[in-house]
Amino acid sequence: MSDRKAAERAAFERVFYPDRRVLVNELGLRDAAALDAAERLFTDTRIEEGMPAAAAEPTYAGFKAIHHHLFQDLYAWAGQERAAASDGNKLYQECRECFLYKNST
Secondary structure (H helix, E strand, O other): OOHHHHHHHHHHHOOEOOOOOOEOOOOOOOOHHHHHHHHHHHHHHHHHHOOOHHHOOOOHHHHHHHHHHHHOOOOOOOOOOOOOOOOOOHHHHHHHHHHHHHOOO
């Protein structure tokens, strides 16, 4: 593995707790089902508040504003660019495809 790939992999792995595939979160939840339930609760609340003005335009900055708004209660890195490549990351690919599909109709 190249030094770049190793550094990217290390940066990617830092967003997970070392002992499991659960994202490091502000609530300290280490159980995937509990984190999923918290995500649903917090994002539903944020959706009910409405989106911030910065999210009005379908731009990269707007997408980051949406991400920050929805996940700010759970993740310190909400709305920030990833420092690691996400190739091979199925969740990223699914989210990207969903975002592209929803914005093409």
